[in-house]
Amino acid sequence: MYQNAVRFWQKRSLRFWLTSGLVMTISPFIAFSILTYLFVNERIVSPLLTLSSEQLGILSPVNALQKNAWDVSRAITNFAIDGDANYRAEYTAHAQQIDDAFSQLNQSPSLVYSRLNEDLSIAQQQWTKVASHSEVILAMPHNHDYSESGSRVIEFENEINKLGYELEQIYEDLQQHNKQLHHQVIETIEQAERMYVLVLFLALLLGLLGLVIINRSLLSSMDKLTEGASKFATGDTNHHIDIGIPVEMASVAHTFNSMKNKIIEQHKALKLVANMDGLTGLLNRRKFDEQIDQEIKLAQQGHYPISIIILDIDHFKQFNDTYGHLGGDEALKTVAQTLAKSLGSNDKACRYGGEEFVVILPHCASSTALRIAEKLRQCVASQVIIIEERKVTTLTASSGVATFPEHGQTTQMLIKRADQALYKAKASGRNRVMMATINC
Numbered sequence: 001m002y003q004n005a006v007r008f009w010q011k012r013s014l015r016f017w018l019t020s021g022l023v024m025t026i027s028p029f030i031a032f033s034i035l036t037y038l039f040v041n042e043r044i045v046s047p048l049l050t051l052s053s054e055q056l057g058i059l060s061p062v063n064a065l066q067k068n069a070w071d072v073s074r075a076i077t078n079f080a081i082d083g084d085a086n087y088r089a090e091y092t093a094h095a096q097q098i099d100d101a102f103s104q105l106n107q108s109p110s111l112v113y114s115r116l117n118e119d120l121s122i123a124q125q126q127w128t129k130v131a132s133h134s135e136v137i138l139a140m141p142h143n144h145d146y147s148e149s150g151s152r153v154i155e156f157e158n159e160i161n162k163l164g165y166e167l168e169q170i171y172e173d174l175q176q177h178n179k180q181l182h183h184q185v186i187e188t189i190e191q192a193e194r195m196y197v198l199v200l201f202l203a204l205l206l207g208l209l210g211l212v213i214i215n216r217s218l219l220s221s222m223d224k225l226t227e228g229a230s231k232f233a234t235g236d237t238n239h240h241i242d243i244g245i246p247v248e249m250a251s252v253a254h255t256f257n258s259m260k261n262k263i264i265e266q267h268k269a270l271k272l273v274a275n276m277d278g279l280t281g282l283l284n285r286r287k288f289d290e291q292i293d294q295e296i297k298l299a300q301q302g303h304y305p306i307s308i309i310i311l312d313i314d315h316f317k318q319f320n321d322t323y324g325h326l327g328g329d330e331a332l333k334t335v336a337q338t339l340a341k342s343l344g345s346n347d348k349a350c351r352y353g354g355e356e357f358v359v360i361l362p363h364c365a366s367s368t369a370l371r372i373a374e375k376l377r378q379c380v381a382s383q384v385i386i387i388e389e390r391k392v393t394t395l396t397a398s399s400g401v402a403t404f405p406e407h408g409q410t411t412q413m414l415i416k417r418a419d420q421a422l423y424k425a426k427a428s429g430r431n432r433v434m435m436a437t438i439n440c
């Protein structure tokens with residue numbers, strides 16, 4: 001399960017990671033803007049608009065009702081006192097305004113608070129009563145019975161006071177409702193502030209996550225590639241570039257690692273070829289020169305002896321003349337194999353050139369070296385040479401042995417002494433081993 005999930009994410013492309021990173025960085029800010037718009041609009045702007053429309057659509061007609069009710073009351077009372085027809089006209093104008101205000105209130109669908117329509121209907125019924133009392137008073141002749149008109153005016157005033165009370169009640173309820181609305185808006189603004197902080201925090205967090213994704217998918221992978229390439233350039237061949245995502249970079253890293261391994265393998269192969277004699281497979285002259293210098297240095301530091309044996313095939317020109325150059329090559333290969341299998345793991349056999357071989361024997365004193373050289377001589381002499389799958393003949397070799405530091409302190413001196421010993425072995429009749437001496 002976990003492995004599948006890892007594989008799934010590792011297969012995602014660079015485009016996917018970059019897009020995810022960017023979306024992750026930008027989306028919180030877009031979400032923040034949308035949320036802000038919706039929240040502010042729904043919870044703050046709308047209630048404020050409602051509040052202001054109530055002010056316009058309800059409070060002002062209610063105000064007009066209160067004012068005109070007072071004017072009606074004054075007109076009727078004054079008319080009852082002196083019977084001036086102007087008060088009748090005044091009443092009619094204010095009564096008309098009250099009717100207009102009620103019809104305006106009835107037309108605006110009030111959703112302000114549930115009881116408002118009911119309260120308005122009670123107030124309107126009350127106004128009807130007031131209006132009927134007013135009509136009766138206005139219809140009375142001026143020189144009438146004062147006791148009747150007085151009781152009518154008192155009834156009128158009772159009814160208009162009730163109307164005033166109703167209107168006052170409505171006005172107070174509206175104000176109370178406005179206060180609640182105002183309180184609600186303030187609470188919402190406070191909530192919005194808390195939400196903004198939270199959303200901003202989330203936006204920053206997601207933004208950071210987006211940057212981490214971009215950084216992880218691209219920049220850190222690029223850094224790993226650059227680091228790997230420069231380490232390889234400075235010779236650190238063990239460094240492995242490890243990139244999981246994105247898949248493109250992982251593939252580049254994989255290609256780079258394979259290329260590096262191939263170069264290392266080729267380098268090893270080239271080194272091997274450069275150090276090896278092509279015909280015999282032994283170390284070549286170049287490697288011998290390098291190796292003997294190193295071994296002598298170690299021997300100097302460690303104060304121990306090293307011996308070398310220079311071995312030269314006897315009458316090889318004659319062998320070549322008899323069996324041909326290819327036959328001679330077979331003989332060289334056979335001698336090389338004989339040397340290789342007769343030596344210890346720390347000893348090194350090299351082809352010194354032509355039909356001449358040299359053996360390095362670390363930690364080997366002259367007496368042991370002489371024994372080994374003798375053993376090699378016998379092995380070579382007893383080895384049958386097979387040419388073109390036919391056992392044809394044997395050959396012999398002569399050797400000169402020299403030991404560090406006994407016969408020479410330097411490579412050159414050691415080789416010179418071993419060469420002189422070889423010359424002596426040849427001069428003494430060949431197929432023999434001679435130890436170097438200090439004098440010659």
Ligand SMILES: Nc1nc2c(ncn2[C@@H]2O[C@H](COP(=O)(O)OP(=O)(O)OP(=O)(O)O)[C@@H](O)[C@H]2O)c(=O)[nH]1
Nearest residue numbers: 312313314315316317318320325326328329354355
């Ligand atoms: N087949 C073959 N012959 C080689 C190779 N390198 C050198 N030779 C031959 O080895 C022979 C060496 O001859 P000489 O130096 O006269 O020595 P020799 O005949 O062995 O005589 P002594 O060393 O005195 O016993 C020459 O004929 C070279 O051509 C090689 O790689 N292959």
